[in-house]
Amino acid sequence: MDFEPKILGFLCNWCSYAGADLAGVSRMQYPPNIRVIRVMCSGRIDPQFIFEALRVGADGVIVLGCHLGDCHYLEGNYEAEKKFDMVKRFLKLINFDNRVRLDWVSASEGARYAQVITEFTDHIKALGPSPIGGDNPDKKILNNLKAIEDAASGDRMRALVGRERKITEQENVYGEQVDLEKFNKVFDSAIVEEYQRHRILVSLEEDTKSIKSLAAELEIDPSVVLEHIVCLKSRGQIDFGEFMGITPMFFKM
Numbered sequence: 001m002d003f004e005p006k007i008l009g010f011l012c013n014w015c016s017y018a019g020a021d022l023a024g025v026s027r028m029q030y031p032p033n034i035r036v037i038r039v040m041c042s043g044r045i046d047p048q049f050i051f052e053a054l055r056v057g058a059d060g061v062i063v064l065g066c067h068l069g070d071c072h073y074l075e076g077n078y079e080a081e082k083k084f085d086m087v088k089r090f091l092k093l094i095n096f097d098n099r100v101r102l103d104w105v106s107a108s109e110g111a112r113y114a115q116v117i118t119e120f121t122d123h124i125k126a127l128g129p130s131p132i133g134g135d136n137p138d139k140k141i142l143n144n145l146k147a148i149e150d151a152a153s154g155d156r157m158r159a160l161v162g163r164e165r166k167i168t169e170q171e172n173v174y175g176e177q178v179d180l181e182k183f184n185k186v187f188d189s190a191i192v193e194e195y196q197r198h199r200i201l202v203s204l205e206e207d208t209k210s211i212k213s214l215a216a217e218l219e220i221d222p223s224v225v226l227e228h229i230v231c232l233k234s235r236g237q238i239d240f241g242e243f244m245g246i247t248p249m250f251f252k253m
Contacts, residue, residue, distance in 0.1 A: 043076030
């Protein structure tokens with residue numbers, strides 16, 4: 001039996017949704033696998049929407065907006081681009097970055113809409129079903145994706161994404177401007193740190209655990225786990241309750 005992927009599409013109201021409508025009334029042929037959610041702007045797409053769609057079993061997610069420079073809200077698609085960049089970096093940690101796509105389709109590009117949807121559907125078909133879809137999802141990947149979803153929704157990552165253009169494209173009050181390469185190093189470091197911290201939080205939802213057991217389970221150096229534990233405790237997200245001998249056991253607040 002041929003695999004027919006389940007694809008979720010987020011389309012902006014002013015361009016890509018109109019392009020999809022044009023493709024329909026023009027009777028252009030493209031795969032019927034996509035289910036569309038219309039939004040007012042591609043910048044409205046919270047990364048959490050994409051992670052949640054993948055977590056509940058979508059084989060692929062595509063976001064379509066106006067071409068850069070043509071946004072109905074001036075800079076909404078630039079914001080979408082920055083958010084999507086973070087989504088890709090997070091998903092690369094679990095080899096899921098090839099299941100999402102961001103592209104631009106104008107209201108007059110019905111043929112382009114059909115082409116983009118056909119290309120993405122064929123790409124997902126070649127990848128095969130999502131390992132966290134169906135009746136027997138891979139629990140490890142599912143937990144890691146939940147950690148990614150929670151990490152991306154945190155204040156630290158939202159602040160970095162929201163301020164990236166201002167930090168890298170404008171000077172501050174002291175006449176300083178952050179180099180994009182330097183910003184990307186900070187950004188990548190933050191992604192790894194927040195991912196690991198939220199993997200710890202997801203693990204502690206199941207039971208209280210020691211630093212040693214967390215390190216073994218998550219395959220992270222115990223010294224790194226300790227650093228994350230200190231940070232999470234300072235945030236009020238975890239605490240330690242009982243001791244197993246002389247070993248403190250931590251739990252999620």
